[in-house]
Amino acid sequence: MADTYEKVLELGRPDTIKRLFPHSKALLVSGKVIDRAMLKKGNCMTIAANCRNYFVLRGVLLAAQKANAAIILEIAKSESNYCHINMWNLARYVDTVANELGITVPLAIHADHFTIKSQQDVELAKKQIPSLFEFGITSIAIDASHLPDRDNLLANIELAKYVPSWAGYETEVGEIKGKEGLSTPEEALFLIKGLNANNIFPDWIALNNGTTHGIQDSNAGIQVDLTAKIHEAIAPYGVSGAQHGTSGNNSDRLREIATKTTTTKANVATALQMLAWGVKVDEYGNAVLDDKGELIKEKDKGVTDELWQEMVSYAKEKGWPAKNYKWLNLPFEMKFLSEPKEVRERMTKAVEDFVYDLLVNVFYAQDSADIAKELILEAGSFDLGPKAKRIENPEEWTIEKIKQMKDLRTDVGTGDYDD
Numbered sequence: 001m002a003d004t005y006e007k008v009l010e011l012g013r014p015d016t017i018k019r020l021f022p023h024s025k026a027l028l029v030s031g032k033v034i035d036r037a038m039l040k041k042g043n044c045m046t047i048a049a050n051c052r053n054y055f056v057l058r059g060v061l062l063a064a065q066k067a068n069a070a071i072i073l074e075i076a077k078s079e080s081n082y083c084h085i086n087m088w089n090l091a092r093y094v095d096t097v098a099n100e101l102g103i104t105v106p107l108a109i110h111a112d113h114f115t116i117k118s119q120q121d122v123e124l125a126k127k128q129i130p131s132l133f134e135f136g137i138t139s140i141a142i143d144a145s146h147l148p149d150r151d152n153l154l155a156n157i158e159l160a161k162y163v164p165s166w167a168g169y170e171t172e173v174g175e176i177k178g179k180e181g182l183s184t185p186e187e188a189l190f191l192i193k194g195l196n197a198n199n200i201f202p203d204w205i206a207l208n209n210g211t212t213h214g215i216q217d218s219n220a221g222i223q224v225d226l227t228a229k230i231h232e233a234i235a236p237y238g239v240s241g242a243q244h245g246t247s248g249n250n251s252d253r254l255r256e257i258a259t260k261t262t263t264t265k266a267n268v269a270t271a272l273q274m275l276a277w278g279v280k281v282d283e284y285g286n287a288v289l290d291d292k293g294e295l296i297k298e299k300d301k302g303v304t305d306e307l308w309q310e311m312v313s314y315a316k317e318k319g320w321p322a323k324n325y326k327w328l329n330l331p332f333e334m335k336f337l338s339e340p341k342e343v344r345e346r347m348t349k350a351v352e353d354f355v356y357d358l359l360v361n362v363f364y365a366q367d368s369a370d371i372a373k374e375l376i377l378e379a380g381s382f383d384l385g386p387k388a389k390r391i392e393n394p395e396e397w398t399i400e401k402i403k404q405m406k407d408l409r410t411d412v413g414t415g416d417y418d419d
Helices: 002-012 015-020 031-041 054-067 090-101 119-134 149-160 175-180 185-197 225-235 251-260 270-275 307-320 322-337 343-361 368-379 399-404
Strands: 046-050 071-077 107-115 139-143 166-173 206-208 240-243 263-268
Touching: 002 149, 002 175, 002 251, 002 368, 015 090, 015 343, 031 046, 031 071, 031 107, 031 139, 031 166, 031 263, 031 368, 046 054, 046 343, 054 071, 054 090, 054 270, 054 343, 071 175, 090 225, 107 166, 119 149, 139 149, 139 206, 149 166, 149 185, 149 263, 166 185, 175 399, 185 206, 185 225, 185 343, 225 240, 225 251, 240 343, 251 263, 263 270, 270 322, 270 343, 270 399, 307 322
Parallel strands: 046 071, 046 263, 071 107, 107 139, 139 166, 166 206, 206 240, 240 263
Antiparallel strands: none
């Protein structure tokens, strides 16, 4: 068995990962590997955990190993502005902790919501995206959904060439439009057809399918039927679903997403942060607010009560509402790390227990690690190649013709979508 794992390590780790971590025993792989493992197992998805702090990362890794599940560790571009963990050091954190804990399940390192809002962002991304992969990212979400549909497509076409062919690639449509309206099959097809014609084959597409990121302010939740309808429309193009805003949706709805759609990746961020801190959450991982709209700290859970009061005072001085307590991660990370050992352990354990239950009883991802390893051995490579081939006529989707196409929707929303 040890010899087999050594072979998977040799074959499954991309060259960038081998260069960065030449002596590592952690199995850092392409996002494609994780997606394919879920598809092969069927009727399941895995967690893409936003690692806003060290204890989230640690708890998620322990849960994945216990469940024998292949998972994704991620951080969003915006989160990199208010967390010590960012898109350029996430791989180093994951590799270090995984080696310490003896983690042997496949792990993808994902740059979540790499946001593009303008042509200036596109130009900057041409420099930043290659650097991300040089620092250990193995999968990326190019999120130009802030733009009208035509510009979203053009940005993806322009930036896809900077994503290594072996890496996981996620695209998005309608995500940031929020209350302006849910995504439609027509919008998803417009994006995926245009990419297909240009020889670009995303592994995932994220939708605005009723997603609410962060602390819930709506009971509508994810629209399973809409998601399934869109996935059916794009089925010929081999694109899986990426579900954002998972925190706060009930377990039955998430089970439906796993079993009734082709979703393989489910982002979870806010719930994990709150659990690590000891904030009260409901059975769905959604933070519970008191009558004043403030977070409730549970006794003997998460950080000490003294540190929590310091965090609350700091946030109030800054004028931050509960939904922006995520900004506390950066100024308080060192204080989290200096809590007593028993406090640090309970912070980690709360995340571990929650994620293990998700992976096994809601997402049905248990034992997907073995499938992912088998896929690597079968391919004899870290590069599993595209799931699709070009079926659209490239002459109908030239850059010049796309620029002349009418947008399906021109209204764009604003928001703060970190999951």
